[in-house]
Amino acid sequence: MKNILFAASESVPFIKTGGLADVVGALPQYIDSGEYDVRVIMPFYTCIPEKFRNSFRYVTHFYMDFGMHEGNQHVGIMEYEYNGVKFYFVDNEYYFKCSTPYSSDLKWDIERFTFFCKAVLAVLPVIGFRPDIIHCHDWQASLIPVFLHTSFATNPFYSSTKTIMTIHNLKFQGVWDVKTFKYHTALPDYMFTPDKLEFHKDANMLKGGLVYADYITTVSETYAEEIKYPFYGEQLDGLLRARSASLRGIVNGIDYKVFDPSNDKQIFAEYNSNNFIKQKAVNKEKLQAELGLPVDKNKYMIAIISRLTDQKGLDLVNYAIERICDEFTQFVVIGTGDPRYENMFRHYQWKYPERVSANILYSDALAHKLYAAADAMLMPSLFEPCGLTQLISLRYGTVPIVRETGGLKDTVNPYNEFDGTGTGFSFANYNGDEMLGVINYSKHIYYNHRDQWDKMVKRGMETDFSWNSSARQYEGMYDWMINW
Numbered sequence: 092m093k094n095i096l097f098a099a100s101e102s103v104p105f106i107k108t109g110g111l112a113d114v115v116g117a118l119p120q121y122i123d124s125g126e127y128d129v130r131v132i133m134p135f136y137t138c139i140p141e142k143f144r145n146s147f148r149y150v151t152h153f154y155m156d157f158g159m160h161e162g163n164q165h166v167g168i169m170e171y172e173y174n175g176v177k178f179y180f181v182d183n184e185y186y187f188k189c190s191t192p193y194s195s196d197l198k199w200d201i202e203r204f205t206f207f208c209k210a211v212l213a214v215l216p217v218i219g220f221r222p223d224i225i226h227c228h229d230w231q232a233s234l235i236p237v238f239l240h241t242s243f244a245t246n247p248f249y250s251s252t253k254t255i256m257t258i259h260n261l262k263f264q265g266v267w268d269v270k271t272f273k274y275h276t277a278l279p280d281y282m283f284t285p286d287k288l289e290f291h292k293d294a295n296m297l298k299g300g301l302v303y304a305d306y307i308t309t310v311s312e313t314y315a316e317e318i319k320y321p322f323y324g325e326q327l328d329g330l331l332r333a334r335s336a337s338l339r340g341i342v343n344g345i346d347y348k349v350f351d352p353s354n355d356k357q358i359f360a361e362y363n364s365n366n367f368i369k370q371k372a373v374n375k376e377k378l379q380a381e382l383g384l385p386v387d388k389n390k391y392m393i394a395i396i397s398r399l400t401d402q403k404g405l406d407l408v409n410y411a412i413e414r415i416c417d418e419f420t421q422f423v424v425i426g427t428g429d430p431r432y433e434n435m436f437r438h439y440q441w442k443y444p445e446r447v448s449a450n451i452l453y454s455d456a457l458a459h460k461l462y463a464a465a466d467a468m469l470m471p472s473l474f475e476p477c478g479l480t481q482l483i484s485l486r487y488g489t490v491p492i493v494r495e496t497g498g499l500k501d502t503v504n505p506y507n508e509f510d511g512t513g514t515g516f517s518f519a520n521y522n523g524d525e526m527l528g529v530i531n532y533s534k535h536i537y538y539n540h541r542d543q544w545d546k547m548v549k550r551g552m553e554t555d556f557s558w559n560s561s562a563r564q565y566e567g568m569y570d571w572m573i574n575w
Contacts, residue, residue: 093573095122096222097131098211100204100231104173105139106192109398110343110479111229111259114310117346119176121562127569130220132211134187134203135169135180147171147180155213157206158275166210168218179218181210200231201267201296205275208234209242216248223573226255230265233300234276237288240303241278253572256304258297260476261318261325262402265296291326301330306572307338310477311498315340323474341565342501343477344558345486350462352487352552357459364552367488368545371463378464382423382448390421391534394465394489396458396480399428399436399451404471404494409435410523415530416446419538423448423465425458462487467533471518471526475499481515485551490544491515492533494526502556506536506547514551 101107103116119129135147147169154163167182181187186203194200212235215221227235236254243249269283272294276282283289288299301307309315317323319332331338353363359377362370372388379386393415397403408415409432416422416439424436424447436449450457462468468484470493477498481491485502493499495517506513518529537544 093127093569094220094222094224095119095127095129095569096211096215096220096225097129097228098208098225098232098235099131099133099228100207101192102131102133102178105133105143105178106136108192109259110310110477113346113479114259114343115228116173117344117349117558118562118565120174120346121344121558122566123562124175127566130177130179132179132181132214134192134207135167135182136192137184137188138190138192139180143171150179151217152182153213153217155210157209158277159273160275164206166213168214179214181207181214183210197265198267198271201265201271202275204231204265204296205234205272208232209238209276211235212238212243212249221248222252224253224255224569226257227300227304228257229259230263230297230300233265233297235300236303236305237278237282237299238276241282242276253305254300254303255306255308255568255572256300258301258307258309258318258476261297261309261323261327264290264298264325264327266290266293269294295327298327298330301327301334305337306568307331307334308568309338309340311342311501312340313500314474314476314497317474317497339568340501341561341568342498342556343479343482344556344561345479345482347486347557350483350486352463355459355463357456358463359460360463362463362488364488364549367548367552371466371488374460374463375465378423378460379421381460382450383444384421384423384448385445389419391419391467391537392421392423392465393467393469393492393530394461394484395422395424395426395469396461397426397428397470399424399426399432401429402473402475404473404521404526405429405432405435407471407521407523407526408469411527411530412439414527416443418446419534421446421448423450423461425450425452425454425461427451427453462489465489466537467492467516467530469530470494470499471521472496472499473521478502482556485514485554485556488548488552490533490547490551492526492530493517494521495519508536508540508543511543511546512550513547514554515547 150168152167169180360373440449475497503515
């Protein structure tokens with residue numbers, strides 16, 4: 092049996108702020124349990140819902156030295172099995188008593204997750220689980236490879252343990268001043284040099300993980316290439332070029348048990364790739380009624396389900412929205428984020444109440460209804476490491492309109508009217524007119540070549556973006572690393 096430990100700051104179903112939680116919660120279930128014992132470790136936040144917390148089993152607790160902090164810190168271990176996967180939770184009320192998993196104070200979060208990284212390694216001998224590979228996700232888990240090569244380097248328990256660092260979004264790195272990091276890590280001065288943790292006179296958690304991990308992955312092949320260049324590299328492109336032989340992209344999947352229009356109790360009418368034409372129209376009309384839009388199945392419904400941030404290309408939407416929302420179109424938005432974009436969509440709902448529905452909230456149930464009802468999903472991202480929204484859209488027969496970046500480029504095959512191929516529409520340059528042009532082209536196909544549109548929807552619904560294929564790639568990587 093090969094032992095794999097996932098270390099991350101969030102996972103479904105316990106706590107979720109983004110796609111990271113979906114990956115950490117779903118991927119272990121798809122790894123072959125006959126060959127691999129995959130377990131997950133994360134913080135024991137007090138904001139994990141009671142229905143889970145009350146079922147967690149106390150394993151043990153101990154005390155651990157932590158950086159230059161006085162005295163030893165409490166480390167409790169809780170355990171829970173979910174869908175056949177064993178989860179461990181690191182308990183320390185001082186650090187993880189919270190109403191949300193991340194605070195608005197980055198310095199405090201860096202202290203909390205530095206503690207978490209050290210605790211993960213301290214926990215393993217206590218629970219008797221010796222991983223062949225620790226798979227670390229994003230900056231919150233990125234000091235694990237650093238501690239493994241320093242504080243825990245002489246401990247024979249970890250002598251054969253290797254590490255993988257997965258970048259879900261390079262923009263978030265955990266950067267603070269060197270003095271603070273020395274206090275929390277007790278690492279020697281020579282660790283804070285430009286070839287290790289030092290980063291423009293500060294220290295960078297993610298950089299430490301990228302330097303010390305045995306292998307680096309990111310969540311799509313195109314993003315793995317993009318981050319080697321300054322525009323996408325977030326000032327780490329030089330390091331990623333240097334480590335390019337140890338870097339690869341594996342596109343994320345989605346959980347086909349959760350996202351299945353033929354068995355989704357949250358939508359108005361279930362459907363599959365054979366009866367979607369009639370049933371998607373039912374979903375559209377019922378959602379129009381629920382949102383107070385004119386009920387008309389012939390309106391072209393464009394959706395955005397997203398964090399409302401600059402990364403998502405919303406300045407392009409702002410530039411073109413007056414021309415997107417013509418009398419044939421309805422624009423439905425679900426999301427929260429930057430107040431500038433929240434208010435932009437509220438303004439256009441006020442200005443065009445029959446054309447725009449701004450739902451400034453996050454509701455999983457409403458999102459499922461919109462995936463089932465919309466004709467197109469707009470994702471004009473500036474950068475997009477993987478993106479799950481377009482994968483869910485394809486599954487629900489909602490045609491993605493995307494910019495060709497990161498995972499969007501890898502997963503959406505652009506429509507070609509001459510050879511009748513493609514699963515969506517795409518544009519290359521980060522340009523509002525180019526985006527508007529492809530949206531107008533999509534409307535043309537929708538209204539004037541409906542048979543071609545329906546074939547495109549069917550192709551998208553029948554494309555496999557489940558975790559199965561990605562899981563096989565991860566298994567191959569694990570085997571190769573364990574045997575090198």
